Structures are given as structure tokens and as C-alpha cells.
Amino acid sequence: MVTIKDVAREANMSVATVSRVLNGSGPVSEETGRLIRELAGRMRYVPHSGARSLITSKTETLGVLLPDLYGEFFSEIIRGMDSTAQRHGFHLLISRTYADKHEIETAMRAMRGRVDGVVVLSPDLDADSLLNLPSTIPVVLLCSVAKGNEMDSLTIQNCRGARDMVTHLVKLGHRRIAIIKGSPRNYDATERLRGYRMALRDAGITPEASLEREGDFSDAAGYAAAIELLAMQKRPTAIFAANDAMAIGALSALRESGVRVPEEIAVGGFDDIPLARYMDPPLSSVHVPIAELGARAVEMLLHGVTHKNDHPRRRERVSTELVIRRSTGGESAERPPPRTLKRETVST
Amino acid sequence: MVTIKDVAREANMSVATVSRVLNGSGPVSEETGRLIRELAGRMRYVPHSGARSLITSKTETLGVLLPDLYGEFFSEIIRGMDSTAQRHGFHLLISRTYADKHEIETAMRAMRGRVDGVVVLSPDLDADSLLNLPSTIPVVLLCSVAKGNEMDSLTIQNCRGARDMVTHLVKLGHRRIAIIKGSPRNYDATERLRGYRMALRDAGITPEASLEREGDFSDAAGYAAAIELLAMQKRPTAIFAANDAMAIGALSALRESGVRVPEEIAVGGFDDIPLARYMDPPLSSVHVPIAELGARAVEMLLHGVTHKNDHPRRRERVSTELVIRRSTGGESAERPPPRTLKRETVST
DNA sequence: AACAAATATGTAATCGTTTACATAGAGGGC
DNA sequence: GCCCTCTATGTAAACGATTACATATTTGTT
Numbered sequence: 001m002v003t004i005k006d007v008a009r010e011a012n013m014s015v016a017t018v019s020r021v022l023n024g025s026g027p028v029s030e031e032t033g034r035l036i037r038e039l040a041g042r043m044r045y046v047p048h049s050g051a052r053s054l055i056t057s058k059t060e061t062l063g064v065l066l067p068d069l070y071g072e073f074f075s076e077i078i079r080g081m082d083s084t085a086q087r088h089g090f091h092l093l094i095s096r097t098y099a100d101k102h103e104i105e106t107a108m109r110a111m112r113g114r115v116d117g118v119v120v121l122s123p124d125l126d127a128d129s130l131l132n133l134p135s136t137i138p139v140v141l142l143c144s145v146a147k148g149n150e151m152d153s154l155t156i157q158n159c160r161g162a163r164d165m166v167t168h169l170v171k172l173g174h175r176r177i178a179i180i181k182g183s184p185r186n187y188d189a190t191e192r193l194r195g196y197r198m199a200l201r202d203a204g205i206t207p208e209a210s211l212e213r214e215g216d217f218s219d220a221a222g223y224a225a226a227i228e229l230l231a232m233q234k235r236p237t238a239i240f241a242a243n244d245a246m247a248i249g250a251l252s253a254l255r256e257s258g259v260r261v262p263e264e265i266a267v268g269g270f271d272d273i274p275l276a277r278y279m280d281p282p283l284s285s286v287h288v289p290i291a292e293l294g295a296r297a298v299e300m301l302l303h304g305v306t307h308k309n310d311h312p313r314r315r316e317r318v319s320t321e322l323v324i325r326r327s328t329g330g331e332s333a334e335r336p337p338p339r340t341l342k343r344e345t346v347s348t
Numbered sequence: 349m350v351t352i353k354d355v356a357r358e359a360n361m362s363v364a365t366v367s368r369v370l371n372g373s374g375p376v377s378e379e380t381g382r383l384i385r386e387l388a389g390r391m392r393y394v395p396h397s398g399a400r401s402l403i404t405s406k407t408e409t410l411g412v413l414l415p416d417l418y419g420e421f422f423s424e425i426i427r428g429m430d431s432t433a434q435r436h437g438f439h440l441l442i443s444r445t446y447a448d449k450h451e452i453e454t455a456m457r458a459m460r461g462r463v464d465g466v467v468v469l470s471p472d473l474d475a476d477s478l479l480n481l482p483s484t485i486p487v488v489l490l491c492s493v494a495k496g497n498e499m500d501s502l503t504i505q506n507c508r509g510a511r512d513m514v515t516h517l518v519k520l521g522h523r524r525i526a527i528i529k530g531s532p533r534n535y536d537a538t539e540r541l542r543g544y545r546m547a548l549r550d551a552g553i554t555p556e557a558s559l560e561r562e563g564d565f566s567d568a569a570g571y572a573a574a575i576e577l578l579a580m581q582k583r584p585t586a587i588f589a590a591n592d593a594m595a596i597g598a599l600s601a602l603r604e605s606g607v608r609v610p611e612e613i614a615v616g617g618f619d620d621i622p623l624a625r626y627m628d629p630p631l632s633s634v635h636v637p638i639a640e641l642g643a644r645a646v647e648m649l650l651h652g653v654t655h656k657n658d659h660p661r662r663r664e665r666v667s668t669e670l671v672i673r674r675s676t677g678g679e680s681a682e683r684p685p686p687r688t689l690k691r692e693t694v695s696t
Numbered sequence: 697a698a699c700a701a702a703t704a705t706g707t708a709a710t711c712g713t714t715t716a717c718a719t720a721g722a723g724g725g726c
Numbered sequence: 727g728c729c730c731t732c733t734a735t736g737t738a739a740a741c742g743a744t745t746a747c748a749t750a751t752t753t754g755t756t
Binding site: 003004016023026047052054056 | 742744
């Protein structure tokens with residue numbers, strides 16, 4: 001593997017000069033510059049980033065700690081992060097962890113010397129507390145807000161989004177609106193529940209415990225909860241699932257039970273995953289700009305990395321948008337399946 | 349940031365001893381070992397991996413070069429890679445590129461000194477040729493087979509999978525079976541086309557150009573192709589889409605046109621993405637074990653990395669499996685939406 | 697003509713590790 | 727008591743870059 005020394009020898013120059021040419025630091029004669037650049041190219045010299053980061057104490061790499069989550073959310077958030085990072089010349093070191101304190105801590109240490117900063121996605125409410133340990137590198141906390149500590153955080157406008165959806169249902173005349181909740185330990189889930197209750201109160205409706213069903217963001221949970229709701233004497237006329245996966249599970253339960261959506265029961269989800277529009281009926285949801293979330297997290301992190309000294313900690317929130325389709329029967333329903341997709345879906 | 353020197357000073361020992369303790373190399377007294385380990389833990393010492401990799405010339409990191417692809421495929425393959433890598437104590441450095449020669453090459457160099465090996469997912473047939481440059485580190489080529497060079501490759505059993513699906517359609521009595529193709533520059537697409545033709549020939553049917561429609565793996569393309577097929581005087585009785593996204597697009601075109609599936613036209617896809625089973629009717633497809641694909645790629649790469657000297661190049665292929673649901677009306681149709689999902693879908 | 701300033705280049709220290717080699721004391725066999 | 731072999735530790739040289747400082751050459755000012 002060719003090193004800077006090899007190039008220097010070949011060019012009859014010192015390594016310092018080569019380094020200066022390649023980094024554009026310090027003065028060099030035009031001729032020397034050309035020679036060395038040409039030589040370096042021909043010899044396929046690429047600086048060893050480990051060596052470089054050792055002396056500059058910069059790695060130009062950002063760490064990403066993600067819980068073991070699946071599907072569209074994962075890929076979208078990485079896309080947002082990577083494109084932003086790449087635009088700034090940074091790489092992404094990705095690590096999946098279980099969202100538990102110990103694992104996160106282990107992963108954090110493993111990143112030492114490899115990254116200039118870390119984005120931690122920690123929807124598990126417990127996990128954030130340990131993160132209070134003063135980290136030596138900048139950290140951005142995603143989908144969770146750490147209590148009174150020293151890192152940036154970025155969250156989804158969960159409460160507002162849920163409130164919008166439920167208010168939408170209320171406007172359609174629904175009074176008995178059920179919710180299929182997420183895990184009580186999940187930050188997003190608790191916020192969405194808060195928004196649900198808020199919207200009901202806004203409408204003068206008293207939240208009712210029997211209409212709040214446990215769930216865990218899985219489609220199986222959505223299915224089970226829907227079955228339970230159907231068994232009630234006083235059925236709800238609308239169901240708000242705290243995420244689309246559960247909404248889809250619920251839809252399939254309703255279909256099996258011969259319940260018409262939205263005529264007998266309206267269904268709304270949260271996330272607006274791509275398949276939402278392909279459901280039958282197409283699922284109304286709360287759109288979350290996932291890639292944007294990732295992009296913004298990296299931007300915040302990069303600011304922390306480059307302005308380490310003066311970087312005021314921030315708490316931001318990306319906004320959501322209500323997307324009305326046929327599953328809630330709203331008047332302004334979106335047209336049936338769109339012909340063009342913003343983004344191409346590539347199979348393999 | 350605490351270094352090995354700090355620990356050594358605190359322990360009144362030389363850095364060599366500390367290094368030996370922490371790496372379990374060389375002999376140390378039990379007492380010294382305990383002392384240093386305890387101290388290192390308390391001081392939160394973590395070795396600087398850059399420095400370490402400089403001297404050992406190992407990074408314990410694998411690079412992953414992915415085209416800008418979306419959705420489930422991306423996250424699943426990363427999952428498979430990461431879990432395997434983690435099990436071997438390796439990290440993943442992920443970079444998205446456009447699948448073009450220049451970009452791939454740039455990304456490859458940027459990885460120099462950062463990784464011990466690279467997995468390159470290069471479905472674009474052109475891109476593989478440049479990869480022939482003798483890379484200094486091991487490379488595993490995914491979803492593409494490089495011509496007569498020196499890297500491992502791992503592909504999907506595309507041809508066989510497509511053949512199985514089409515044969516299944518033939519067995520149901522179909523004779524006029526259309527295909528919605530992928531890009532002719534895409535390796536998976538061309539192989540699936542090959543499988544389609546093979547199955548037809550096996551059944552004594554002559555492939556017909558008018559039944560082979562262009563597509564690009566996007567749902568929009570599937571929709572458009574289906575519309576075209578419906579406009580033919582002699583409509584096909586079955587459609588095989590080269591991936592699920594196009595199959596879903598086709599389904600929605602058929603629904604809009606009031607064509608019953610599978611009674612009037614049967615539809616089969618490829619990939620078996622998670623939403624396939626939620627379609628109406630549930631979509632028959634060819635299951636691709638995506639996570640496994642990623643896992644196997646990393647395994648091959650790790651073998652190349654650790655047995656650098658004697659590592660015979662291999663060409664492997666992961667097998668697919670036909671999944672019959674209602675969209676092809678096969679007799680042994682899978683039961684309606686499964687109640688439990690192997691993997692939990694977490695929203696955020 | 698002399699000297700300062702600017703330009704081009706080289707020398708060597710440094711970053712945080714690992715590790716080959718050196719050293720020193722302890723134990724054992726004769 | 728001598729030598730050999732362990733065991734435990736220290737010393738210092740790498741690894742491949744960057745960069746402060748030194749040096750030599752050129753240019754410009756007076």
C-alpha cells in the first residue's frame with residue numbers, strides 16, 4: 001500500500017511538500033504541485049485516514065446508533081443522514097444496538113477515536129437517562145429528549161400530529177374514537193397518546209380508558225387491539241392507531257370481520273409509510289418527513305462538531321402533516337394511487 | 349481524552365504493560381492485571397482505534413457501498429450485514445453512491461485506511477467492469493458478477509426464482525403470460541427475464557416480444573405496463589412482474605380497470621417484500637432472503653479479510669422460494685394476513 | 697548594494713498505539 | 727554456587743500522516 005513517503009521519494013521531495021500539495025496548505029511552486037499531483041494520481045496514493053485522524057484528531061466520520069428497527073423508517077433516515085453527511089465530506093459509521101443502556105454505552109465507547117460525533121436514536125425513554133454522562137464528543141439525541149443535560153435533541157412533532165388526526169376525526173362527526181397505543185416506554189408513543197387526549201378534550205370529549213388499547217407498534221398488535229374493540233358493546237366509530245403498522249393490522253382485522261371502512265369505522269394511522277397509500281382503502285395518516293429528520297440531525301451534529309466551543313444546545317422538532325385518504329372518509333380524500341412516486345423503488 | 353499514557357502514569361507502569369494487560373498479550377502478574385483493568389475502567393479509557401489501526405493495519409471495520417436504493421431492501425440487507433459484522437467485532441461504514449463507475453471508484457478510495465474490506469452492491473452491469481482494478485483490499489460483489497476477476501461475488505437465484513413463478517403460472521393453465529421487465533442494464537432484471545423465457549420454453553411456449561414489457565422496478569412503471577397489456581387485443585391471462593413494486597403498480601392498474609385478480613388476470617411478483625401479503629388480493633411472489641444475503645456477503649468478506657493469503661474466490665448464490673398467495677389463485681394459497689410477524693415493525 | 701520580505705522546501709516532533717528486544721529478578725537442576 | 731529458563735516489566739522503534747520551525751532561494755525596496 002503506497003504511502004506519502006513513497007510519493008515523496010518518487011518525486012525527490014520531502015513528505016512535507018507532498019502533504020502541502022495534497023492539502024493545499026502552505027506555498028508550493030506551480031510546477032512541484034503539478035508533478036506531485038500527477039504522481040500521486042498515477043501511483044494511486046490515498047492518504048491513510050487513520051494516520052491522519054491521529055494527528056489532526058478529526059475523523060470526518062459520524063457515528064449513528066440505531067435501535068433494531070425495521071423497514072422504511074430505517075432506510076429513509078439513513079438516506080437523509082448520508083446525503084447530508086456526504087455533502088459535508090463526512091462518512092457514516094452505523095451500529096445497531098438494542099435500545100438498552102448498557103448496549104448503547106458499549107457502542108458509544110467502541111466509537112471512540114472513530115467518529116467526531118454521534119447521533120443516537122433512542123425512542124426508549126429509559127435509555128436516554130444514562131446518556132447524561134458527559135460525552136467527550138458531540139451527541140444528537142433523536143426521538144427522545146434527554147432531561148436537562150448537554151446534548152442536542154431532535155424529535156417528531158408527535159403530539160401535534162396526533163392531535164391533528166384526531167381533530168380531523170372529530171370534525172367528521174366521530175365522538176367515540178379509540179386509540180391503539182404504542183409502548184408506554186416509547187417516547188413517540190407517549191407523545192402521540194398525549195395528542196390524542198388533547199384533541200378529545202379540545203372537543204369536549206372525556207377520554208375513556210376502555211377506548212385506549214395497548215399496542216407495541218407491530219401490525220400483530222394492531223390486529224389484536226382491533227378485534228378487542230370490535231367486541232365492545234359500544235363500538236368506537238373511529239380508530240386512531242399510533243403508527244401505520246398497527247393501523248394496517250387493524251384494517252386487516254376489520255376486513256376479516258366484514259366491517260366496512262370508513263363507513264362503519266374510520267381508521268387513521270401515523271407515519272405515512274409508503275404502503276399506506278396502497279392499502280384498501282388507502283390509509284389516512286400523519287406524514288413524518290423521515291429523511292428530513294435524519295438530515296437535520298446530521299446538520300445539528302455537524303454544527304456541534306465544527307463549532308465545538310460555542311455550540312448552544314438546541315431542541316428541535318420536525319413538523320408533521322396530516323394526509324387524508326379514504327380510510328377516514330374525509331371529504332378531501334387524496335386521489336387514488338398516484339402514478340408517479342417521488343422516489344424510485346429499486347428492488348435489489 | 350484519556351490515553352494509554354495517562355493510565356500508565358496513574359498505575360506507575362509503562363504503557364507496554366498496560367497494553368499487554370488490555371490486550372491479553374504477553375505475561376503479566378495477576379495483581380498488575382487487576383489494578384490496571386480497574387484503573388482503566390474507572391478512568392473510562394478507550395483505546396484510540398485510529399492509532400491502533402495504524403500500527404496493526406487492521407481497522408475492524410467493513411465498508412459497504414450501496415446504490416441509492418430504497419425501502420425494505422436497504423434496511424434488511426444492512427440488518428443482515430450489521431448483525432454478522434457485530435458478531436465478529438466489526439463495524440460497518442456505509443456509503444451510498446450512484447451506481448456509476450466514477451462514483452464507486454471515488455467512494456472506494458475514500459475508504460482506504462478506514463476499512464479492511466468492502467461489500468459493493470452493484471446491480472448496474474456497467475459498474476462491475478471498472479471494479480476489475482485490482483483492489484488492495486478484499487471485495488465482495490453483491491447482485492452482480494464480475495467477469496473473470498479476483499473478487500468474490502454473491503447473487504440472488506434470480507433465474508431459478510423467476511422460472512419457478514412462471515412455471516407455477518403455467519401449471520395453473522396459463523399460456524399467455526406477460527412479463528414486466530426491469531432495466532436491461534440491471535443484473536437481477538436480466539436474470540429474471542432469462543428465467544421467464546426458460547420456463548416458457550420448458551412448457552413448449554414460444555416467448556413473444558409483445559408480452560415482454562419494459563419497466564424499471566418502479567410501481568409507476570408497473571402501472572403503465574399493465575395498462576398497455578390491457579389494451580392488447582389478445583390480453584395475457586397472467587402477468588409476472590420482475591419485482592413486487594411493479595406488481596403492486598400493476599395490481600392497482602387492474603383494480604382501476606375493473607379487472608378481477610386472479611380470475612381474469614393472475615399476477616405474480618418477485619422479492620416478497622413485507623407489504624406483498626397485505627395487498628388485495630395478497631400478492632404471490634418469489635421470496636428473497638434479504639437479510640441472509642447481507643449476512644452471507646459479510647461472512648465471505650470476513651473470510652477474505654482474515655485469510656487474506658489463502659482465500660479462494662467464490663461465486664455464491666442465495667436461493668429463493670416461491671410464495672403463493674391469492675393473486676395467482678394457486679390452490680395452496682397462503683392463509684390470509686398472518687397474525688404474527690417474524691419481525692416486529694417499529695415505527696420510529 | 698544591502699537588507700527585508702516573501703516564497704519554496706526540508707527537518708523533525710507529534711498523535712496513541714503495539715511489539716520486538718532488552719533487562720532484571722526468581723526459581724530450579726546440577 | 728552457577729547457569730538456564732521463566733516471568734514480569736521497561737525502552738524505544740515503528741505505523742503514516744501533519745505542521746511548527748528552520749533554511750535556502752528569490753524578489754523587492756531603499
